[in-house]
Amino acid sequence: MGASGLRRSPGPPDGGWGWVVLGACFVVTGFAYGFPKAVSVFFRALMRDFGAGYSDTAWVSSIMLAMLYGTGPVSSILVTRFGCRPVMLVGGLLASAGMVLASFATRLLELYLTAGVLTGLGLALNFQPSLIMLGLYFERRRPLANGLAAAGSPVFLSALSPLGQQLLERFGWRGGFLLFGGLLLHCCACGAVMRPPPGPSPRPRRDSASDAPGEAEAEADLEGLRLREAPSGGRTRRRLLDVAVCTDRAFAVYAVTKFLMALGLFVPAILLVNYAKDAGVPDSEAAFLLSIVGFVDIVARPACGALAGLARLRPHVAYLFSLALMANGLTDLSSARARSYGALVAFCIAFGLSYGMVGALQFEVLMAAVGAPRFPSALGLVLLLEAVAVLIGPPSAGRLVDALKNYEIIFYLAGSEVALAGIFMAVATNCCLRRSRSRDASPSPGTEGGASNTEDAEAEVDSEPLPTSTEEPGGLETLEVPSPGTGPSEPKVEAEPGLDSESV
Numbered sequence: 001m002g003a004s005g006l007r008r009s010p011g012p013p014d015g016g017w018g019w020v021v022l023g024a025c026f027v028v029t030g031f032a033y034g035f036p037k038a039v040s041v042f043f044r045a046l047m048r049d050f051g052a053g054y055s056d057t058a059w060v061s062s063i064m065l066a067m068l069y070g071t072g073p074v075s076s077i078l079v080t081r082f083g084c085r086p087v088m089l090v091g092g093l094l095a096s097a098g099m100v101l102a103s104f105a106t107r108l109l110e111l112y113l114t115a116g117v118l119t120g121l122g123l124a125l126n127f128q129p130s131l132i133m134l135g136l137y138f139e140r141r142r143p144l145a146n147g148l149a150a151a152g153s154p155v156f157l158s159a160l161s162p163l164g165q166q167l168l169e170r171f172g173w174r175g176g177f178l179l180f181g182g183l184l185l186h187c188c189a190c191g192a193v194m195r196p197p198p199g200p201s202p203r204p205r206r207d208s209a210s211d212a213p214g215e216a217e218a219e220a221d222l223e224g225l226r227l228r229e230a231p232s233g234g235r236t237r238r239r240l241l242d243v244a245v246c247t248d249r250a251f252a253v254y255a256v257t258k259f260l261m262a263l264g265l266f267v268p269a270i271l272l273v274n275y276a277k278d279a280g281v282p283d284s285e286a287a288f289l290l291s292i293v294g295f296v297d298i299v300a301r302p303a304c305g306a307l308a309g310l311a312r313l314r315p316h317v318a319y320l321f322s323l324a325l326m327a328n329g330l331t332d333l334s335s336a337r338a339r340s341y342g343a344l345v346a347f348c349i350a351f352g353l354s355y356g357m358v359g360a361l362q363f364e365v366l367m368a369a370v371g372a373p374r375f376p377s378a379l380g381l382v383l384l385l386e387a388v389a390v391l392i393g394p395p396s397a398g399r400l401v402d403a404l405k406n407y408e409i410i411f412y413l414a415g416s417e418v419a420l421a422g423i424f425m426a427v428a429t430n431c432c433l434r435r436s437r438s439r440d441a442s443p444s445p446g447t448e449g450g451a452s453n454t455e456d457a458e459a460e461v462d463s464e465p466l467p468t469s470t471e472e473p474g475g476l477e478t479l480e481v482p483s484p485g486t487g488p489s490e491p492k493v494e495a496e497p498g499l500d501s502e503s504v
Helices: 020-048 054-070 073-081 084-102 108-137 142-150 152-183 186-192 215-223 243-247 249-264 267-278 285-306 314-334 339-370 375-404 410-440 453-460
Strands: 226-230 238-239 468-472 475-482
Touching: 020 054, 020 108, 020 142, 020 152, 054 108, 054 267, 054 375, 073 084, 073 108, 073 375, 084 108, 084 152, 084 375, 108 142, 108 186, 108 314, 108 375, 142 152, 142 285, 142 339, 152 339, 152 410, 152 453, 186 285, 243 249, 243 375, 249 314, 249 339, 249 375, 249 410, 267 285, 267 339, 267 375, 267 410, 285 314, 285 339, 314 339, 314 468, 339 375, 375 410
Parallel strands: none
Antiparallel strands: 226 238, 468 475
């Protein structure tokens, strides 16, 4: 899947080597989401050795998460340019090197640069390519595949958290970081299995002007990584990052929802262990609370993925996602005063269930909203927005803990933000659907059967050779205009309002 492109048989295989790719995605997702939370078991030792407060120490996880999300556009560009496999191999080496170097840190700033920046960048270069490759291998079973891959997060969280506690007790935080760095080398093995989907033998590329009608769209759908354009001069151009996806209303709704969600979703999981310790829970039992979240999450993600794949529910997956967000937010709000170990266990069960539903559905909703060709760019831009929210949420929560010495207000704030995200997703999705239906029900003048403005623009070119039209996700169309010399004259094509000629 290098710069020369990728060709394969029509339609994702929905199996075969895809199950191996799914297993690798399971491992990568586990490291990407479980690792920043598992590192929190070392925070007390870091606070003692460096004489820092909790808010300063929490920046290690926050920077790691911010790099995981904030480098999304960079990862999209690298995948489009070099392919999934080489990007993931480099990412695994960077993630491992960051934790190994962090074990020799003498200042918090060095931890920020190594465990935060370097390891976070390495995890990002593994996480996003694995999701892109998973989308190339699965279509009909995609909700189930996403749910199974997302289950890697709770599995690794339930294993890494007690493992980190044991390493801390036996080898100290430096030895624990060093051994964690060795574990991250498994990301390189996961990258090695990311081979392109099988297909016919490669054949030479042809100019876009000579392609059969609709072939440009077919290649974009199958490759999933390169968006081809066909300018009038017959030249082929590729977009490394398709920012035009921001004009899609469904993408805009999803992006705002994810920003609000990321402000509070990760805060309870990051603060849970220290919250339990401050409540008088022994260290080993406090660390086991994250394992309880993980065990419930393990069951919730595949089950929710299978549920979302049902024929009756799949068209309404956005509403299912908003329901999961509201359930998670209400769990935080209702458990803000939990102090006993039994109440904390009940909170972990409810939180793990709703958190698993969110994790299983979040990328399925995005894939359904923008489609396969624009998914890499959309994912990168969404992760960039999440990075900003992650840099605001957990550090602010840690600073409030230091100032107020009270976790109750933190749970109230986090729950309110996540619940608001769910309400916004449901209301905005419903408004967009009603607007779309009303537009379809009232055809504009000069069109038949409610045809779109873009189709009307095609109809205007009646005496000239018609450009071929291919529909892209989000309602946009790619118009291939015959180059000069291929017809009697070069037709003029009207662009949609609000879009420039580059995005048409």
